[in-house]
Amino acid sequence: MTEPVVGILGAGRAGTAFARAMLRAGIGVDICSTRSPKALRHHLKIYAPGAAPVWPAEIAERTKAQGPAIVVLAVPQEELDDVDPQWVASTVLVDATNRWHDELLPSWLQAGIDEQLPTSMVLAGRFGAGSGTGVRLVKALNHIAHHDVESSATPELPLAQRRAAAVAADDDDARGRVMGLLVRMGLDPVSVGALPASRIMEPDGPLFNRPLRRADVLRHLP
Ligand SMILES: NC(=O)c1ccc[n+]([C@@H]2O[C@H](COP(=O)([O-])OP(=O)(O)OC[C@H]3O[C@@H](n4cnc5c(N)ncnc54)[C@H](OP(=O)(O)O)[C@@H]3O)[C@@H](O)[C@H]2O)c1
Numbered sequence: 001m002t003e004p005v006v007g008i009l010g011a012g013r014a015g016t017a018f019a020r021a022m023l024r025a026g027i028g029v030d031i032c033s034t035r036s037p038k039a040l041r042h043h044l045k046i047y048a049p050g051a052a053p054v055w056p057a058e059i060a061e062r063t064k065a066q067g068p069a070i071v072v073l074a075v076p077q078e079e080l081d082d083v084d085p086q087w088v089a090s091t092v093l094v095d096a097t098n099r100w101h102d103e104l105l106p107s108w109l110q111a112g113i114d115e116q117l118p119t120s121m122v123l124a125g126r127f128g129a130g131s132g133t134g135v136r137l138v139k140a141l142n143h144i145a146h147h148d149v150e151s152s153a154t155p156e157l158p159l160a161q162r163r164a165a166a167v168a169a170d171d172d173d174a175r176g177r178v179m180g181l182l183v184r185m186g187l188d189p190v191s192v193g194a195l196p197a198s199r200i201m202e203p204d205g206p207l208f209n210r211p212l213r214r215a216d217v218l219r220h221l222p
Pocket residue numbers: 009010011012013014015032033034035056073074075076077079082083096097098099141142143144145146147
């Protein structure tokens with residue numbers, strides 16, 4: 001059987017940590033950065049051996065052909081103007097990004113934040129509903145620090161003993177695909193609701209960067 005493949009946009013601290021956890025779980029990874037695939041190859045040998053470097057415009061090709069059609073967005077929010085929504089058309093886009101206070105954000109993102117929207121909703125408008133790409137956005141993986149991803153991803157443990165990973169989405173099928181990916185990676189996915197609920201996953205929220213179990217996450221739901 002061919003291995004499933006997931007795309008990861010961004011090959012920095014977070015993108016390569018997600019890649020290592022996926023590769024360990026038998027999931028193939030296509031990954032890209034601002035560098036050419038050739039230039040990225042050496043970096044991946046060190047930080048995500050086994051991940052395949054691709055051009056950004058190719059990031060969704062293999063996952064749509066032989067995977068869950070999932071692309072993880074692991075690019076700093078200040079760089080999002082340079083991410084073309086067409087690269088991820090017709091995918092489930094996992095928004096693993098966070099807002100950091102010193103970042104100068106794209107104007108469309110800052111405008112949404114000024115309206116008190118969680119950033120996932122603004123990104124959903126930019127990459128999905130607002131651009132006609134058919135993208136369904138799921139907020140996940142943003143609240144686990146890169147240095148904790150590998151030790152938190154424990155497929156050998158039963159769900160109840162794993163670290164909880166919150167998931168917020170408006171689309172049930174998209175949410176289910178991402179929860180399936182997280183289970184396979186070795187996390188215990190917990191749905192917190194639709195995208196407005198992703199506020200609790202953001203850097204100033206109660207789920208951020210805390211090694212929580214399912215029951216701890218559920219305590220924060222209305
Ligand atoms: N660090 C963490 O612990 C962590 C955990 C969870 C979520 N996050 C979130 O994940 C995002 C990335 O954080 P990070 O710490 O991984 O940042 P980082 O180490 O600076 O890596 C950013 C990556 O994004 C790539 N990139 C930038 N613009 C791009 C573009 N237009 N197209 C393709 N790739 C592009 C960069 O490419 P080059 O390599 O070519 O420069 C780099 O590989 C942030 O929103 C962060 O909040 C971070």
